[in-house]
Amino acid sequence: MGVWRQVGQYSGLGFILPAAAFVGLAIGYGLDQWLHTGRVMELIFLFLGVAAGFVQIYRAAMRK
DSSP: OOHHHHHHHHHTHHHHHHHHHHHHHHHHHHHHHHHTOTTHHHHHHHHHHHHHHHHHHHHHHHOO
16 A cells, blocks of 8 residues: 555544534434424434544444
C-alpha cells in the first residue's frame, strides 16, 4: 500500500466519530420533533451514533 493512500486512510479516521455522532443527533432531533418526546430520542440516537463511530474506527484500525 502506498504512503499517500495510508495517509488518506488514517486521516479520515478523525472525521468518523464526529460525523456518526452528528448523524445520530440529527436523527434523534428529527424523531423528537415528529413524536413530541422531548429530548429522549435525541440522547438515545446520539449514544447510538457515538457507538457506531467507535465500531467504525475499530474496524478501520484493524484493517491491514
